[in-house]
Every structure is written in C-alpha cells, then in structure tokens.
Amino acid sequence: MKRIFFALFLLFSSLNAEVIKAYPTQKLLQSHIPIVDIRTPPEWRHSGIIKGAIPITFFDSKGRYNLKKFLHELNSNVDTTKPFAIICHTGRRTAAVADFLAKQFNYTVIDLVGGMEEAAKRKMPIVPYL
Numbered sequence: 693m694k695r696i697f698f699a700l701f702l703l704f705s706s707l708n709a710e711v712i713k714a715y716p717t718q719k720l721l722q723s724h725i726p727i728v729d730i731r732t733p734p735e736w737r738h739s740g741i742i743k744g745a746i747p748i749t750f751f752d753s754k755g756r757y758n759l760k761k762f763l764h765e766l767n768s769n770v771d772t773t774k775p776f777a778i779i780c781h782t783g784r785r786t787a788a789v790a791d792f793l794a795k796q797f798n799y800t801v802i803d804l805v806g807g808m809e810e811a812a813k814r815k816m817p818i819v820p821y822l
Contacts, residue, residue: 709794712802716779716811726776728766730789735781736821739808743817750789777802782809
C-alpha cells in the first residue's frame with residue numbers, strides 16, 4: 693500500500709513540474725517575477741546583471757555545484773511556491789537547471805532563452821554588479 697501511495701505521489705509531483713521557455717523581455721520585468729542569475733561572480737562583474745535580478749551562482753567556473761547552498765540562497769531570496777525565472781550567459785545552463793528544479797522540487801521555472809546575450813540584444817536594463 694505504501695508503495696502504491698508513493699508511486700502516485702511521484703506521478704502527481706512530476707505532473708506539477710513545469711518549465712516555461714521565454715525570452716527576457718520588458719513585460720517579464722514589469723510582471724515582477726523574480727529573475728535569478730545563476731552565472732558566476734566573474735561573469736556578473738564582466739557583463740553586469742539585469743536590473744533587479746538576484747545573483748545566485750549554481751555552477752562554479754569548473755562546472756561544480758553545491759545544491760544545498762544554492763537551494764538555501766534561492767529559498768531565502770525567492771518565493772519558490774510561485775513562478776520565478778532563471779538566466780545564465782546563453783541559456784545552456786538554465787535549460788538544465790530549470791528542468792532539474794522543476795522535476796526534483798516541483799518549482800515552476802521560467803527558463804530565459806538566450807540568456808544575457810539575448811537580454812543585451814533586447815536592450816534589457818543591465819546594471820553593473822558590485
């Protein structure tokens with residue numbers, strides 16, 4: 693009986709997981725949906741961050757990650773019961789991270805397609821990272 697309940701729980705949980713692909717736009721900024729920038733501090737310093745974005749590194753410069761630390765910072769800064777967006781440099785990292793967060797934690801994650809490169813092309817407000 694417990695196995696059946698657990699299997700149904702896993703099935704139901706995976707049905708609630710959602711990744712939304714979207715381009716970084718002014719409309720998204722105006723919606724006040726939190727944007728989490730998962731790049732590294734050197735990347736933030738090099739190209740800045742979208743105004744209002746929350747910088748929380750997922751992968752370090754060697755591709756390693758500390759999931760416990762990331763989740764602590766994410767949940768300390770973002771209401772993960774509501775949709776939130778993530779952005780990286782080109783969108784490759786966010787594609788993997790968004791899928792992982794949706795499937796493992798049932799978060800509704802907006803994966804910002806094209807990353808900061810697309811944000812710059814679309815003339816999004818980018819501010820220096822201090």
